[in-house]
Amino acid sequence: MDQSTSPQGGQALLFLTDEQLRKGIEAMFFAYRGFTADPDRILSEWGYGRAHHRAVHFIHRSPGTTVNNLLSILGVTKQSLNRVLRTLVADGLVESRVGQIDKRERHLYLTDTGAELERALSDAQRDRMRAAYRAAGPEAVAGFRQVLEAMMDEDMRRHYEALREKGKT
Incomplete structure (x- = not known):
């Protein structure tokens, strides 16, 4: 990068x-x-x-x-x-x-x-x-996710993080 x-x-x-x-x-x-x-x-x-x-x-x-x-x-x-x-x-x-x-x-x-x-x-x-994602490539995918996460309100980010943690199990 x-x-x-x-x-x-x-x-x-x-x-x-x-x-x-x-x-x-x-x-x-x-x-x-x-x-x-x-x-x-x-x-x-x-x-x-x-x-x-x-x-x-x-x-x-x-x-x-x-x-x-x-x-x-x-x-x-x-x-x-x-x-x-x-x-x-x-x-x-x-x-x-x-x-x-x-x-x-x-x-x-x-x-x-x-x-x-x-x-x-x-x-x-x-x-x-x-x-x-395949068309854009891995760097674009990571950047896209960062942009989406940065656009989230704090309350929504908490819900999002909780779901991400759930997905790790």
């Missing part, structure tokens, strides 16, 4: 023009559209949207997560999450269990059907990410 791209020697990056930043913002918009296109097609077959996808993803990543933890991760209202969860539970994709210690808590788990949907959605996104 040369001095101009290292985190300590990034002074050259401090002088990005508004035009360069605009191009980066537009690239993010279009990349996100591509990143969500395949899952959106799968979700539409179920009559679901992106909120369902996010809930299924994070329940898969943290089986037994509480509704309150999911609210914190997703940053949505309790009312909107409850609508999504009611649908997923009614359709047999998510199981909600009363907490062993605190009976007010509800712990969420994917059913076998929910795990199948999660796998289909994740496979589509992994395929797209894998192809992009």
Whole structure:
């Protein structure tokens, strides 16, 4: 890594023009559209949207997560999450269990059907990410992750780090 791209020697990056930043913002918009296109097609077959996808993803990543933890991760209202969860539970994709210690808590788990949907959605996104990462190369992948992590709010970074730690086990 040369001095101009290292985190300590990034002074050259401090002088990005508004035009360069605009191009980066537009690239993010279009990349996100591509990143969500395949899952959106799968979700539409179920009559679901992106909120369902996010809930299924994070329940898969943290089986037994509480509704309150999911609210914190997703940053949505309790009312909107409850609508999504009611649908997923009614359709047999998510199981909600009363907490062993605190009976007010509800712990969420994917059913076998929910795990199948999660796998289909994740496979589509992994395929797209894998192809992009291969095209960009390892240094670009590391730089991309650094940029994404730097864009996270502190609270989101804590959730992200907790999931990363979980993945190491």
